[in-house]
Amino acid sequence: MTLVKVYVNYKKSILNPEAQAIHSALNRLGYSNISDVKLGKYFEITVDDDSKDIDSEINEICDKLLANVNMESYRYEIVEGANA
Amino acid sequence: MSNQQQATPEQIRDQKVYRGMGLTDYEYGLIKDNVLHRLPNYTEIGLYSGMWSEHCSYKNSKPVLKKFYTKGKRVVKGPGEGAGIIDIGDGQGVVFKAESHNHPSAVEPFQGATTGVGGILRDIFSMGARPIASLDSLRFGNVKNDADKYFISQIVAGISSYGNCIGVPTVGGDTAFDDAYQNNPLVNVMCVGLMNIDNMEVGAAAGAGNAIIYVGADTGRDGINGASFASAEFDSEHESQRSAVQVGDPFNEKLVMEGCLDVIDNHKDALVGIQDMGAAGLVSSSAEMGSKAGGNGMKLNLDLVPQREKGMSAFELMLSESQERMLLCVKAGKEDEVLKVFADHGVNAVVIGRVTDGSDYVLEHHGKVVANVPVDSLSADAPVYHRESKEPARIDQESPEQFDPEVSVPTETLRKMLSQPTIASKENIFKTYDTQVQTNTVVGPGSDAAVVRILHKNKAIAITTDVNGRYLYLNPRVGGQMAVAEAGRNVVASGAFPLGITDCLNFGNPEKPDQFYELDQAVMGMSEACEKLESPVISGNVSLNNEFDDVAIYPSPMVGMVGLIDDLKKVTTQDLKQANDLVYVLGKTGDDFNGSEIQRMQTGKVSGQLFNFDLDYEVKIQKLVQKAINDGLLNSAHDVSEGGLIVSIAESTFGNQLGVNLVSDLTAKQFFAETQSRFVVSVSEENREQFETLVGGDASLLGRVTNDNHLFVQTADSYFDMAVDEAYQTWKGALPCVLK
């Protein structure tokens, strides 16, 4: 078993209204030192050991499904031998 | 496109940099030699590329649009100013307009659809009207694979997410499927607003010293030069254009809308003009505002524009299409009053410039003048092209011969017809729209026209969107007439009389003579029908270059019609109401199959010469239905359109699950003919004599409504026989099955 942690977020130039609304809510609550909020998606994907090339597979599923490459970028971490 | 890499004026000339922004050599020459009499710089070229795009200038369609019938005694404001306005009495007006978002939706379906809804809403509230209803006219290719399903679901989800959040009910629209739209779907959104005519706003900036106020979201690098992008053709390799994605924020738009309506309603004295920042963003809204005022210039300081990203160039700031932004012109001295209103609504607003004497449009950035051009040259003086027109070969058909459908077992053909995606129920789409917020929706999606009550008045408006591109493909002129006529029938069947129309002219490339012919002829046809139906064109939108790999979509001028129901008692639906009522078909039925759903269903395409259409007869039939409803004679009325008479009869049985027992001297085939100018109506026994006297020979009695849940029609040669419940399940279940 291999655990892959995938983080998907909006590209820098794309507006994220939800993160903006949360940011201003935090400011209103008195957390005036908060200067930016990012909000994305986090996936934990468990891959069976017999997968041959995890990197290309993960890139493929991110491009195809997990991220909207028009607007989002992604990165991932491979956690070898995790008890997923 | 950043500051460092901007081409010099000489490089722009020598390397023809302007071509990459959508300007031609001829247009560049005009700017250099006739307008500025010097070399334009990068920012200036950017301004012209946005403003002289088809999307902003209508340079290819202006001569055609002049042909539209636009008169009418109720017209308060016709085409030209954002949305048009029609007087509905009691000092109130309805404001409506439609807008296409085809290209953005093709690239990014969810956000393309959301920003389409957001844009048209701003057009409406910038006139001083509160949006009360929106409709969506969608055209997709036939669903072949999971990618198609995903695409459609994303468009629908985008519309749903934006409209539901902002609290404007999505009350109707139309959806059709044809391979002609496979790579170039159509996403057209229509919005209707209600206003006190006294509050009418004009998007003009007049009076030197007055303030230009920027309202709403920060400017980012969203959709830079989207207007020239929207006007460009697509091909298989359009991946590189994907930087143009804008993201809609309905929550922010709601705040901006409430703030703007507050200013318009309660601070009228302070306000000079208001304009939506739509296509070509800040340059378009400010230049149009300046140009319309006449006799004034404008000076903007771009350092004051609220910015979401660091280091944006003047070019990017002026051409960004970030959403949820408005531009206001406010009287000098009244700035703080207006800024406070927006602050109360939680909306960002700042003064970014002033109206000036003279006629120069001047932009300053980082302490330097980065553009200085005559204000009229951007907007009013954009070039206009008279394109060449040539009839496509397919239209020049000698034989009027009609397709002969194969209908050996009529019930089976009906079953198949009811499950065609274009015919089938669209419930699983509109169920995801909030159709009732604002609590005025009397008739929601699924009937001929949506009916929305005018609050606290005994009246309502009926709204519909229609066009059958197949008819226009075979004959753009007659098809254009039919599009308006069908919209008219839908509005009339709901108990209304037509007030006017808006349109989205979705066509191919106007530089190709055969495709320009389609646009030109369609507009003439639409205009003829508008005049006969006394339903002027009050606003509209043009979407050209709907082409993929050189193949154009069907010519598809979406017609959005609004009608007035002057007494709520007249609201009529398509559903049969009670057993024993008499069922009639109004209008004559012929062997009219070229361009029909059955031709496409059985041959996979449409072909031949389009069948005849008599506009005068259409008017006569529509007037008869209006009179019958006014006299309280009809229990239901339903227009006959795609799929023919049998589909209209079946649909009439669904709402209340009533049956029919009918006999006709038409053949079973003729029950699928798409002859225009027809309605299926039901009349109670007590009104029979009065109804028959009124309609004379223009209606045929078919039989009666039954409560045995059975659809039975004896034709001249055969019969249809189907349980209503089964027909209903077939019709209702088809689309969810296709999209699953």
Added chain:
Amino acid sequence: MKFAILSFPGSNCEMDLYYAIKDIIKEDAELVSYKKDSLDGFDAVLVPGGFSYGDYLRSGAIARFSPIIKPLQKFAESGKPVLGICNGFQILTEAGLLPGSLQKNVSAKFICEPEKLVVNNNKTMFSNGYDFEQKITLPIAHGDGNYYADVKTLRELEENNQIVFKYWNNPNGSVANIAGIINKKGNVLGMMPHPERAVEDILGSSDGKGIFYSIVKTIKDRGVIYE
């Protein structure tokens, strides 16, 4: 009597409630901004539907930090009626005035349609105008209407008869077909269906009037009220 109708940034059903109360129920009503810090002078509070703060983060999660929430909590403690509809229900759960939470519909889609409900408890100040087990039709219009409560909470709701409305055909995946619940004290009701959209026959149903009449009757009789 006088209703307060709260208004948050992004609320969009507050005017629908206002007209329902003024035009149809014929009682007094006033919009109260989320910025206000008092609910003095009102007999009942309505928390409207819509998308407060765009439903960003979680429905109702940001609205519940508004200044008006403190006086609302005090108002609720005093025993006077508080009715949260749709987004209003979501805000009340986020504010801790009602147990449980509202999740995304199981279909993951927004659903707008008339829904048949069963009145599961007609002894409340919001439902005493209906018969026990009466079937009424009210529209729903929500994306996050799937009510969730853990087993213990659910048992409590059932034991205390706090489930006031149930769906006849569960449209969104709510546990125990829950469409509306009341707090233990019996004066705070949250429901996903929209009674204010069902107060006129011309708009499809008048079944929602009973909820507002129940509140009015309760206030006027001073019968069930907790002071």
